[in-house]
Amino acid sequence: MIQDNLLIYLLTNAGLLLVAATVLTELRPLRAILKQQDRSIPNQLLLGLVFGLLSIASTYTGLSFQGAIVNTRTISTLAAGLVGGPLTGVFAGVLSGLHRFFYDPDGFTSLACGLGTASFGLLGAACYRWFSARIARRHLALVCLTAAAELIQCVIILAVARPFAEAVALEKAILIPKIAVNSLGLVVFSAVMDRMNRSLLLEQLEAQHQVELRRQAELRALQSQINPHFLFNALNTISALCLTDPNRARETILVLADYFRQTLSINEPFVTLEQEMSNVDNYLLLTEARFEDAIHVTRELPDDLERLRLPPLILQPIVENAVRHGFVAVDDRQVHIRIRQDDTRAYIQVSDRGRGFPPEVLAKLQDPDDPTYTGLFNVRKRLRSVYGDQCPFAIDSTPHGSTVSFSIPLLPPEQAAASAQRRSFLCASR
Numbered sequence: 001m002i003q004d005n006l007l008i009y010l011l012t013n014a015g016l017l018l019v020a021a022t023v024l025t026e027l028r029p030l031r032a033i034l035k036q037q038d039r040s041i042p043n044q045l046l047l048g049l050v051f052g053l054l055s056i057a058s059t060y061t062g063l064s065f066q067g068a069i070v071n072t073r074t075i076s077t078l079a080a081g082l083v084g085g086p087l088t089g090v091f092a093g094v095l096s097g098l099h100r101f102f103y104d105p106d107g108f109t110s111l112a113c114g115l116g117t118a119s120f121g122l123l124g125a126a127c128y129r130w131f132s133a134r135i136a137r138r139h140l141a142l143v144c145l146t147a148a149a150e151l152i153q154c155v156i157i158l159a160v161a162r163p164f165a166e167a168v169a170l171e172k173a174i175l176i177p178k179i180a181v182n183s184l185g186l187v188v189f190s191a192v193m194d195r196m197n198r199s200l201l202l203e204q205l206e207a208q209h210q211v212e213l214r215r216q217a218e219l220r221a222l223q224s225q226i227n228p229h230f231l232f233n234a235l236n237t238i239s240a241l242c243l244t245d246p247n248r249a250r251e252t253i254l255v256l257a258d259y260f261r262q263t264l265s266i267n268e269p270f271v272t273l274e275q276e277m278s279n280v281d282n283y284l285l286l287t288e289a290r291f292e293d294a295i296h297v298t299r300e301l302p303d304d305l306e307r308l309r310l311p312p313l314i315l316q317p318i319v320e321n322a323v324r325h326g327f328v329a330v331d332d333r334q335v336h337i338r339i340r341q342d343d344t345r346a347y348i349q350v351s352d353r354g355r356g357f358p359p360e361v362l363a364k365l366q367d368p369d370d371p372t373y374t375g376l377f378n379v380r381k382r383l384r385s386v387y388g389d390q391c392p393f394a395i396d397s398t399p400h401g402s403t404v405s406f407s408i409p410l411l412p413p414e415q416a417a418a419s420a421q422r423r424s425f426l427c428a429s430r
Contacts, residue, residue, distance in 0.1 A: 006070060007177045009063045014072045014185035017058055021076070022192050044084060048091030051080030055096035055117065059103055066170045068109040070178065073100070073117050074149050075185040081124020082131040083193060089128065093121015109170070112160040116153035123149055139187050146183040150175060215269065215385065237290045248289070255285045263313065270412045271312045273339070273346075274305035280316050280337075287323055294331040295323060300338040308339075308346045308410050311386055317375035318350045318404050326352025326402055341410060349405040356397040365395050376404070387413065 030050065054076035062071030077096055081089020101114035127145060154171050161167040234256055241249035259282040262275075288295050297319075302308075319335060327333040338349040357365065364370045370377065376395075383391045383406060390413075393406040 006063065006065065006174065007181065010070065010072060010177055010181035011184075013058060013061050013063075014075060014181050014188075016061060017054060017072050017075055018185060018188055018192065020054060020057070021079075021189060039085070041087065044087040045091055047084040048080060048088040048095070051076050051084065051088065052092040052095035052099075055080075055092060056099045059096070059100055066173065067107060067166065068113070068170055068174070069100075069104065069107075070174050072182055072185055074120055074146060074153075074178070074182040075189060077117055077120035078124040078146065078149055078186060079189050081121050081126070081128055085128045086125035089121040089123075089125030091121070093118040093124075096121070108163070108166065109157055109161045112157040112167075113153070115160070116156045119152050119156070120149050123152070138190065142186045142190055143183040146186050147179050150179045150182065211385075212269075215382070233290055234286050237286075241289070252286065252289050255282050255289075258282055259286060263316075269311065270309040272306050273302075273308040273310065276310060276312065276315050277301070277305065279313070280319050283316050283320060284323075291331070291333065294333055296332075296334045298334075298336045300336075300340070302339060302341045302346075304341075308341060309412050310346070310408060311382055314379055314383065315348070315350070317379050321375055321404070322350050322352040322354075322402070325357075326354030328354060345407050345409055347405070347407045349403055351401060351403040353401040356399050356402050357395075362395065362397050383408070 030047075055073045058071040058073045058076060059069060062069040062073075064070075073096060077089075077093050080092035084092075097114040097116075097118035100117050101110050104110050107113075123145070130141075154175055157167050157171060158164070161170075234252075238249050238252050238256070241252060259279070262279045262282065284295065284297055315337075319337065322335045323333055326335065334353045336349075336351045338351070340347050356362075365376060380393050383393060387408055391406055391408050394404075396403045396405070
């Protein structure tokens with residue numbers, strides 16, 4: 001009967017501890033630490049303090065029984081090391097162990113229980129990598145780990161607590177109920193952590209979805225910014241050609257149709273350099289139809305146009321900017337496109353031989369948050385959102401011309417990450 005009541009009391013206290021742990025994992029700052037987003041030493045100590053306080057609370061809610069305090073400290077102190085790592089586990093164990101000793105320094109098990117509580121933190125810390133690896137039959141392993149912790153506590157009590165006969169009687173009464181309840185509590189705590197990790201996964205998926213939506217919105221914004229004046233001028237040019245050169249007018253209509261088909265139907269996040277240059281060529285053909293013999297474009301391109309994959313509608317706005325603003329005279333517009341590749345990156349430059357940008361305009365162009373020059377602003381913003389710090393972007397301007405240059409990885413970030421994972425897997429399998 002005594003053991004039945006003791007079991008019920010332990011179950012109640014384990015339930016209260018798990019409720020408190022569940023509430024704490026819903027706190028955003030603590031969730032960030034638990035999800036290993038920031039495991040600095042101060043944050044590890046903060047996590048150790050949280051688990052240590054949970055363990056201390058178990059002492060206060062414990063049951064006085066035969067001169068000892070029967071409680072569920074094992075759950076929170078073991079969990080501190082398993083979840084937070086060595087520093088967190090040691091800090092929580094020492095903190096709770098010291099509190100247990102000074103809570104009742106005259107109790108015949110106080111020293112033994114203090115030492116045992118500290119050992120729980122050390123044991124959890126020692127098993128941190130094992131817990132993080134998510135081994136098979138994890139629940140059974142947690143039961144065995146809890147049983148080992150309680151057996152260590154039993155040995156310490158029998159070795160330190162006096163009188164010895166009372167220590168033996170105490171362990172006979174409480175050992176089995178503590179192993180049963182604390183094992184169950186640690187398994188349930190593990191389930192709480194798994195639930196939080198699944199919510200982390202959902203948060204990541206939602207964040208990725210939001211990034212994808214933003215990317216699509218930026219692409220649509222750029223597509224919608226196709227200059228209506230450009231279309232108006234192209235149609236006027238075609239109208240004039242219908243009278244003077246019907247065959248060229250027909251060809252120009254086909255180019256215009258192909259240009260708008262490409263720019264308005266792109267849904268892929270990345271296209272090949274060949275696809276992007278095809279769109280640039282169509283733009284230049286339409287523009288050259290308007291400015292007879294006024295646009296002179298030179299190209300330095302790599303032999304392999306399929307190797308580089310880049311976001312769509314990146315080059316055309318830069319080339320358009322060079323054509324529209326980089327000229328000495330209306331009938332003298334010179335643009336140079338230079339793209340080279342090494343083993344991992346592509347280096348892209350679009351230059352003109354105009355008079356350069358006025359200082360105030362150049363200042364606006366250098367500001368990544370100033371959308372005055374929408375085309376370059378949108379390009380720069382999209383490159384920054386896709387590649388982050390991996391895409392240096394520069395605008396150089398002199399009275400003799402301007403150059404927009406940037407470099408990007410040959411592989412899109414997603415493909416590069418997948419390749420790295422495959423390499424890691426192959427290295428590990430060897």
